[in-house]
Amino acid sequence: MPHLHHLWLSPHSRAVRTVLSEKGIEANLTVEPTWQRRPEFLALNPAGDVPVLQDDEGNVLSDTMAICEYLDEMHPASRLLPGTPAERAEVRRLCAWFLQKFQFEVTRHTVEEKVMKRYMELGQANPDALRAGFHNLTYHMDYICYLVDRRFWLAGETFTLADIAAAAQISCLDYLGDIRWEDYPSAKAWYARVKSRPSFRPLLQDRIGGLKPADHYHDPDF
Amino acid sequence: MPHLHHLWLSPHSRAVRTVLSEKGIEANLTVEPTWQRRPEFLALNPAGDVPVLQDDEGNVLSDTMAICEYLDEMHPASRLLPGTPAERAEVRRLCAWFLQKFQFEVTRHTVEEKVMKRYMELGQANPDALRAGFHNLTYHMDYICYLVDRRFWLAGETFTLADIAAAAQISCLDYLGDIRWEDYPSAKAWYARVKSRPSFRPLLQDRIGGLKPADHYHDPDF
Structure with a gap:
């Protein structure tokens, strides 16, 4: 199951949660206290911010748009970036x-x-x-x-x-x-x-x- | 010919100029004094920043990534967002x-x-x-x-x-x-x-x- 590192009132994390949900993808959520700048987390995302998505293919994805475009490309049934x-x-x-x-x-x-x-x-x-x-x-x-x-x-x-x-x-x-x-x-x-x-x-x-x-x-x- | 509203030392404008050039597209350049917040320019881009691209199809495009992804989709010969x-x-x-x-x-x-x-x-x-x-x-x-x-x-x-x-x-x-x-x-x-x-x-x-x-x-x- 994919794993999302997030914060509850981070709008960027919420955007990714909603995209996952639109695509019918369940994910484990872990709160990341980004302000602690934990080395283990910085190794996943040197920018140090949430959201970070670890998917079932072993990819570690960060930056909200990069994650959302990736999910939309991988699960194209109902496109969230549709049209021309x-x-x-x-x-x-x-x-x-x-x-x-x-x-x-x-x-x-x-x-x-x-x-x-x-x-x-x-x-x-x-x-x-x-x-x-x-x-x-x-x-x-x-x-x-x-x-x-x-x-x-x-x-x-x-x-x-x-x-x-x-x-x-x-x-x-x-x-x-x-x-x-x-x-x-x-x-x-x-x-x-x-x-x-x-x-x-x-x-x-x-x-x-x-x-x-x-x-x-x-x-x-x- | 497409028209790019830009500033000379705006990195975002330079990124779009380089993409245009990679795609072999000539464009007219106009310097936009964004700090004047001219109503005519705000009508093109309510965010008020450069770059703004007006293309031959009559589209008015703003936000650097939106412009670059658009150009890469419209001119896919040598992809700048390639791969998987x-x-x-x-x-x-x-x-x-x-x-x-x-x-x-x-x-x-x-x-x-x-x-x-x-x-x-x-x-x-x-x-x-x-x-x-x-x-x-x-x-x-x-x-x-x-x-x-x-x-x-x-x-x-x-x-x-x-x-x-x-x-x-x-x-x-x-x-x-x-x-x-x-x-x-x-x-x-x-x-x-x-x-x-x-x-x-x-x-x-x-x-x-x-x-x-x-x-x-x-x-x-x-």
């Missing part, structure tokens, strides 16, 4: 948007401040960082609304890796109760569609030790 | 390493401090940033040596997008004379091989206004 080269380029553009830009502008300042600092015993979240992150979040939520006012899913008419990347980020903020859904009805309708997918259910069952999720977190009809 | 899914995963892992991690740890603190601040009239480079960037650079140069001591090219026995991504970064630092090549003989031999490729020559002819390159910059035999 131009359509795939749009999926990849939006994956970069949510995995990199959203991470840098929002998640780093909010989820990581609130959660990672706690595990790393680095003290309280920095209020300036939180303010910046929540300010930036409004632009990203508006962008999701802009996209799904024009398309059924983020990259077009079919569900793709772009939806998984965005929902993985959103789900972490939503766990912490940090999204004012009443301000973003279109994004809310899109996220409800994602939450209804069987592949997304396991994430909605996550309960992280000592950190209770928002009341509506697990509910597809929120 | 696992081999492609290794190419993509290293592309992320150099396009994202190297950019964040090195280029942002060195090239951007030295060059972008000048164009943006933001004053002198921050000496703490420069120090951090050059400190981080040593680890990345060591990693290039580690890889090419075990493989002829960065991701394996064939030239791939991983070599292009890494060389695009290295070329910007080398333009500024910031690499102590005598400390990294294996990386130097690898970079000499990249410099000898016809696709890389145009970058070595770049002369940026008011900024003279290091004497050895253009020379494949440096």
Whole structure:
């Protein structure tokens, strides 16, 4: 069985978990305390971050997009990067948007401040960082609304890796109760569609030790 | 003819220029002053960064990996993401390493401090940033040596997008004379091989206004 090294509130780890689930692949999950920089883990991934996937063929894979593209190529039944080269380029553009830009502008300042600092015993979240992150979040939520006012899913008419990347980020903020859904009805309708997918259910069952999720977190009809 | 919006010392722009050149595609280049956040440019790419490629089919493409994968899919004669899914995963892992991690740890603190601040009239480079960037650079140069001591090219026995991504970064630092090549003989031999490729020559002819390159910059035999 494949083995995924992950962290519970890592959006990148959640994206890979969702892709595995979309492909019908069961995997063992192991929490990796990346901040300890364990030599055994750095030998698997010198970048030192999660997710890392060890598959049944003996491959050790890291970098979220590299893992997701690999899984999509190995299990092509329901493609998550479908369509033409131009359509795939749009999926990849939006994956970069949510995995990199959203991470840098929002998640780093909010989820990581609130959660990672706690595990790393680095003290309280920095209020300036939180303010910046929540300010930036409004632009990203508006962008999701802009996209799904024009398309059924983020990259077009079919569900793709772009939806998984965005929902993985959103789900972490939503766990912490940090999204004012009443301000973003279109994004809310899109996220409800994602939450209804069987592949997304396991994430909605996550309960992280000592950190209770928002009341509506697990509910597809929120 | 395709049209590339770029910046001269943007490693991401240089990666796309090299891919175009590897594929034998001529393109018009336009410098985009991204720091001005021009509405006409934001309409092409709401992320606001370069490179952006407008191709002959009317597609507007952004995000470096999305553009490069698109070009490789559209022009498959000599694949830059060749081989098996696992081999492609290794190419993509290293592309992320150099396009994202190297950019964040090195280029942002060195090239951007030295060059972008000048164009943006933001004053002198921050000496703490420069120090951090050059400190981080040593680890990345060591990693290039580690890889090419075990493989002829960065991701394996064939030239791939991983070599292009890494060389695009290295070329910007080398333009500024910031690499102590005598400390990294294996990386130097690898970079000499990249410099000898016809696709890389145009970058070595770049002369940026008011900024003279290091004497050895253009020379494949440096």
